[in-house]
Amino acid sequence: MDASKIEVIRTIFPFIALIVSIGVAGWVATTWLRIKNGYPLDGAWGQAVYPKTDKEAAQRISLLTQENAQLQAELGAVKDRLVNVERIVTDSSHQLTHEIEALRDKRTKEVK
Secondary structure, X not given: OOHHHHHHHHHXXXXXXHHHHHHHHHHHHHHHHHHHHOOOEEOOOOOEEOOOOOHHHHHHHHHHHHHHHHHHHHHHHHXXXXXXXXXXXXXXXXXXXXXXXXXXXXXXXXXO
């Protein structure tokens, strides 16, 4: 090899190394984000590689599903109660009842 070819390689090599390192860093960042957010990883031929689930993970998923159903049922009951409370508070007859009771109390005080 002559000196001109070696000089060209020396000038081009840092740029090639930079491009390769940026590509590797991007691949690592993409894989990390996929793992962090629960997306499946890609295998050698592009197929999705899902993590294996063991009995403990399946049991945990089952317990979480049951707890979720219970919490949804409880939330539904709370919403029903809230509807009743809102109806009572906004009901005009409720206000009318209080006014009548106040007049009765006032009348009994005047009689005594």
